[in-house]
Amino acid sequence: MAMVAAVDVSAGPDVGFLPLVSLGPAFASLTGGWRRTALIGALALLLCAGLGLYDGLFPHRRGWTALLSVVGVTAAGLVAAVIRQRRERELADVRSVAEAAQRVLLRPVPQIAGRLRLAVSYTSAVAEARIGGDLYEVVATPHGVRTLIGDVQGKGLDAVETAAVVVGAFREAAYDEAALTAVGDRLERASARHLTDEKFVTAVLTESQGTGVLTLLNYGHPAPLTVKGNGDIGFLVPPERALPLGLALHNTSAPRPHTVPFAPGDQVLLYTDGVSEARDAYGHFYPLEQRAGLLKEADPQTAVEALRQDLVAHAQGPLHDDAAMLLMRYRDGC
Structure with a gap:
């Protein structure tokens, strides 16, 4: 003017x-x-x-x-x-x-549960959104510390609703069921009642009873990354591939639990495919195994945040899929 x-x-x-x-x-x-x-x-x-x-x-x-x-x-x-x-x-x-809704569906995980130190990161692919189709939960039960990470097929409110069903079923079953396979069966039944049109949920369930062993149950989810105390890096691939939750009508066998050593100083990173399949400007996938050195930070939350920032820098912009990470460290002491 x-x-x-x-x-x-x-x-x-x-x-x-x-x-x-x-x-x-x-x-x-x-x-x-x-x-x-x-x-x-x-x-x-x-x-x-x-x-x-x-x-x-x-x-x-x-x-x-x-x-x-x-x-x-x-x-x-x-x-x-x-x-x-x-x-x-x-x-x-x-x-x-x-x-x-975020506080109900994806509530903060405890920093310490049993013999585990824990940290979590969630990045939604939807601008201004804080929740999406990825899910995680940690529950300390009389049967050990049980964790869940999963990825709902699809996006939007339908995916959030499905994630709420799966997380709610896990919170109940983790306390009630003595066997990890029984927890998985409960999740399968809950998913079958809710999902339609061949939709599914990939998931990994783990159980740590503080005995130096980690039990995993993988429903078609990306294999968790393990970083040993001696520096060895690898992926916890299940002995047999299994279908995701919600596809039990195809009459395939349920996944078999498998155990891996989990000693003081060891780390296991659970993640969704929004992490492993994030691409850079040239179409290259995120090299998660090569970035495992970022998990050397003393504080687990600082470590997983460093990995998240590196993931966003690799994508050079907003992620095209939700990305969730749950880091578990086996700690000394009670």
Whole structure:
């Protein structure tokens, strides 16, 4: 508005810049509330009237046209500002509900459970979203510390709803069932009741009873990464591939649990395919095994956060799929 006034005064009325004063209330409606828009509109109207009198435009149609332009743009800006503020309040309400859903579905994991130190990271592929189709949970039970990580096929609210069903079933079954395979059976039944149209959930269940052994049950999920205390790195591939949860109607055998040594200083990273299948600008997958050195940080949460930042840097932008990681470290002491 000041620039338009300066040009109008210096160049004279023949330039015809006076209607551009209405840009003030137009831009005010994009960032401010309706009161600020009204104030800027009133100032623009006074400025336009003053410049019109200075230029001697009001005996002519040009002066009145400039005033009507300011009034019209200000009125439109007021309506736009009111609508924008209303939608911002609605969005804030939705975000508060989403945050409450996040605390219920993906609640913070304990830093210490039994003989394990734990850390988790979740990155949603949806802008401004904090939850999606990936899921995780840690439950300390009389049968040991049991963990779950999974990935629901698909995206959006349907995936979130399915994740809630699987996590809820795991929280109940982990306490009730003495065998890890029985926990998996409960998840299979819950998934079969909820999933339709050949949809499925890949998942890995683990159990640590503090005896130096980790038991795993893999339902078609990416093999966890293991980093031994002596520096050896590898993947905990199951002895046989099994179908994901929700596909039991294909009459295939359930996955068999397998055990691996889990001694003090050892680490196991559970993750979803949003990590292993993240691509860079050249189409190269994220080299998770080569980045295992980032897990040397003394604090587990710092380690998994360093890995997450490296993953985002590899993708060079937003991830195309949700990415969840759950790091387990076997610790000394009770």
